[in-house]
Amino acid sequence: MTDNSPHKPVLLLDEARCKKNIERMVQKATASNCDFRPHFKTHQSARVGEWFREKSITGITVSSVSMAQYFHEAGWNDITIAFPFFKGQIDGLKQLNRSCKLRLFVNSTDDVRQLSESLTNEFRVYIELNTGSNRSGIHHENTPQINSIIETCTKFENVQFHGFYVHHGDTYKARSKEEITELIAPTLSIYKKMNVHYPEAKFSLGDTPSASVLTNFDDIDELTPGNFVFYDWMQVCIGSCTLNDVALFALLPVAQVSKEINKAIILGGAVHMSKDFVEVDDARNYGQVVNIAGNEITPVPLYLSALSQEHGAVSGNVETITGNHLVVCPIHSCLTANLNGHYVTRDGKIIEKRILS
Amino acid sequence: MTDNSPHKPVLLLDEARCKKNIERMVQKATASNCDFRPHFKTHQSARVGEWFREKSITGITVSSVSMAQYFHEAGWNDITIAFPFFKGQIDGLKQLNRSCKLRLFVNSTDDVRQLSESLTNEFRVYIELNTGSNRSGIHHENTPQINSIIETCTKFENVQFHGFYVHHGDTYKARSKEEITELIAPTLSIYKKMNVHYPEAKFSLGDTPSASVLTNFDDIDELTPGNFVFYDWMQVCIGSCTLNDVALFALLPVAQVSKEINKAIILGGAVHMSKDFVEVDDARNYGQVVNIAGNEITPVPLYLSALSQEHGAVSGNVETITGNHLVVCPIHSCLTANLNGHYVTRDGKIIEKRILS
Numbered sequence: 001m002t003d004n005s006p007h008k009p010v011l012l013l014d015e016a017r018c019k020k021n022i023e024r025m026v027q028k029a030t031a032s033n034c035d036f037r038p039h040f041k042t043h044q045s046a047r048v049g050e051w052f053r054e055k056s057i058t059g060i061t062v063s064s065v066s067m068a069q070y071f072h073e074a075g076w077n078d079i080t081i082a083f084p085f086f087k088g089q090i091d092g093l094k095q096l097n098r099s100c101k102l103r104l105f106v107n108s109t110d111d112v113r114q115l116s117e118s119l120t121n122e123f124r125v126y127i128e129l130n131t132g133s134n135r136s137g138i139h140h141e142n143t144p145q146i147n148s149i150i151e152t153c154t155k156f157e158n159v160q161f162h163g164f165y166v167h168h169g170d171t172y173k174a175r176s177k178e179e180i181t182e183l184i185a186p187t188l189s190i191y192k193k194m195n196v197h198y199p200e201a202k203f204s205l206g207d208t209p210s211a212s213v214l215t216n217f218d219d220i221d222e223l224t225p226g227n228f229v230f231y232d233w234m235q236v237c238i239g240s241c242t243l244n245d246v247a248l249f250a251l252l253p254v255a256q257v258s259k260e261i262n263k264a265i266i267l268g269g270a271v272h273m274s275k276d277f278v279e280v281d282d283a284r285n286y287g288q289v290v291n292i293a294g295n296e297i298t299p300v301p302l303y304l305s306a307l308s309q310e311h312g313a314v315s316g317n318v319e320t321i322t323g324n325h326l327v328v329c330p331i332h333s334c335l336t337a338n339l340n341g342h343y344v345t346r347d348g349k350i351i352e353k354r355i356l357s
Numbered sequence: 358m359t360d361n362s363p364h365k366p367v368l369l370l371d372e373a374r375c376k377k378n379i380e381r382m383v384q385k386a387t388a389s390n391c392d393f394r395p396h397f398k399t400h401q402s403a404r405v406g407e408w409f410r411e412k413s414i415t416g417i418t419v420s421s422v423s424m425a426q427y428f429h430e431a432g433w434n435d436i437t438i439a440f441p442f443f444k445g446q447i448d449g450l451k452q453l454n455r456s457c458k459l460r461l462f463v464n465s466t467d468d469v470r471q472l473s474e475s476l477t478n479e480f481r482v483y484i485e486l487n488t489g490s491n492r493s494g495i496h497h498e499n500t501p502q503i504n505s506i507i508e509t510c511t512k513f514e515n516v517q518f519h520g521f522y523v524h525h526g527d528t529y530k531a532r533s534k535e536e537i538t539e540l541i542a543p544t545l546s547i548y549k550k551m552n553v554h555y556p557e558a559k560f561s562l563g564d565t566p567s568a569s570v571l572t573n574f575d576d577i578d579e580l581t582p583g584n585f586v587f588y589d590w591m592q593v594c595i596g597s598c599t600l601n602d603v604a605l606f607a608l609l610p611v612a613q614v615s616k617e618i619n620k621a622i623i624l625g626g627a628v629h630m631s632k633d634f635v636e637v638d639d640a641r642n643y644g645q646v647v648n649i650a651g652n653e654i655t656p657v658p659l660y661l662s663a664l665s666q667e668h669g670a671v672s673g674n675v676e677t678i679t680g681n682h683l684v685v686c687p688i689h690s691c692l693t694a695n696l697n698g699h700y701v702t703r704d705g706k707i708i709e710k711r712i713l714s
């Protein structure tokens with residue numbers, strides 16, 4: 001990508017960094033004796049999926065039935081749908097279950113019964129646990145419900161209880177490796193105890209911060225992070241990675257530089273970047289401007305301070321803006337990737353992806 | 358739409374309400390002797406555009422060159438691109454300028470010169486004014502720059518200076534009709550003064566709150582709001598409309614109801630709704646759950662309190678959740694519409710729209 005006046009935002013995928021992120025997580029999972037089932041919701045691209053397949057990955061994780069369909073069509077035959085089962089999924093699951101090994105999330109004995117009656121072939125189920133982040137799943141102390149689900153599974157020939165799944169979103173509140181480790185510790189303690197009571201169950205962990213910084217995976221059998229494939233500015237702030245690990249950037253055309261109010265306007269709004277932000281000293285950062293020089297990525301004193309639909313307002317030292325575009329490290333690469341139709345690699349290759357969730 | 362288990366989020370477009378919103382704004386513009394050039398960035402749909410054409414609208418506003426191309430292909434031949442001109446636009450503008458009347462935003466004499474040299478046919482330009490909201494445009498007191506741009510326009514045969522444009526985003530901070538009126542008053546005063554100095558110029562106003570509640574348009578020649586076509590929960594909070602004016606809703610499948618933590622999980626996350634929110638008493642509302650009974654829309658004590666990629670967390674009185682889905686009034690209909698591939702009307706018609714910005 002050269003500086004010859006882009007007409008719209010371009011998502012730059014650094015293939016080498018992305019493959020390095022994949023390689024690093026594969027090695028970590030192997031060294032930790034964990035099954036690695038990467039979450040594909042971040043890249044949503046059959047082509048990027050191939051880079052995992054080259055590393056002998058065969059099982060993946062997705063967040064919806066339609067995303068499972070997309071990746072099944074791309075040749076993936078062992079898919080976890082990491083979203084609580086609901087009745088509307090059934091038609092799609094029936095189709096998938098004919099030719100794809102499925103792992104599904106159940107919250108009740110009714111879920112197990114409905115699924116068993118609807119799906120012909122064998123499938124596995126996870127119980128998602130709420131270990132304190134209070135998003136989804138069954139509270140880890142709700143032993144009666146957990147046990148009745150596991151027991152119900154034994155009554156149906158086509159259902160196999162596989163294990164427990166936790167996405168502990170609280171690690172996103174961390175601002176250092178140490179804080180990540182502290183925030184995930186209670187979940188690991190819960191897993192340690194449950195390992196004793198459910199020796200046959202597999203224990204799965206989903207968040208990128210934990211998967212990135214933990215060194216002890218004794219009580220974990222599976223890792224399913226997704227964001228690590230690209231990382232982003234939020235993960236840099238959390239402490240999951242350094243800026244030099246980030247593999248996705250947005251090239252945003254500069255439209256106006258107003259030195260009198262020390263602000264610039266770029267084409268790069270909520271419809272290109274998403275409206276996620278990181279709050280730093282009461283100021284919202286919707287994207288960090290960086291400089292890519294050869295193999296070094298460094299932050300520059302400019303950031304996206306406000307986004308409307310297509311306008312991005314840039315604050316900081318706007319005197320430093322010279323070229324036709326800015327390179328922005330997205331706050332949340334999953335959402336930025338979702339908003340765009342394809343990626344472009346540093347050597348100009350188009351990498352297709354799924355459009356619309 | 359009945360309650361028979363949707364498998365993914367559906368955007369419900371209330372055609373009757375939408376047409377009423379169009380009709381109301383057309384009448385208001387006519388009564389106020391204003392040219393009405395609606396912003397089509399909200400609906401991004403050729404079909405919805407037809408509903409404006411039925412009301413004799415011929416000139417429209419868009420936010421990018423590619424959106425102009427989409428609507429030009431749908432038969433619109435008089436288009437304002439309400440985004441600061443930048444060099445990367447030129448190739449697209451050259452194409453459009455062959456068969457479409459264009460109005461463009463310029464910030465410098467250089468912009469005028471570049472455009473004039475690049476485009477064959479006549480086009481008009483606006484100077485966007487910054488009247489205090491500090492997003493984009495030239496500061497209204499920067500008379501030398503304003504005058505030099507206007508003078509430069511006279512030197513080129515194919516350029517015509519059309520007038521001034523303001524999108525005063527500060528009205529979005531209002532929480533009542535009175536506050537909207539107060540917040541837009543300084544801009545109207547600026548327009549009144551400038552009307553004297555630039556008697557030939559047209560004065561244009563862009564924000565939906567002002568267009569919705571102002572009654573005196575003496576110093577305004579053109580109205581270009583966009584959001585009013587659907588409105589949304591933010592506009593209800595601002596005071597631009599009532600909930601009964603809102604014409605776009607999301608039907609979101611219920612996936613899990615956890616009474617012990619008084620929370621529900623629906624399929625409806627950042628990739629379906631956007632991550633915009635309204636802050637009420639320190640709590641973020643990412644979408645207001647409503648009940649549609651016949652022709653009455655009423656809020657219910659439930660709201661989207663957190664969104665991850667596909668999960669929406671619902672807070673409030675979850676005991677009241679009974680059906681397979683919730684009906685949610687989006688916070689920001691422009692962004693929610695942008696994230697979805699089509700609308701479905703109350704009688705089940707599919708309304709196609711543009712996909713990806």
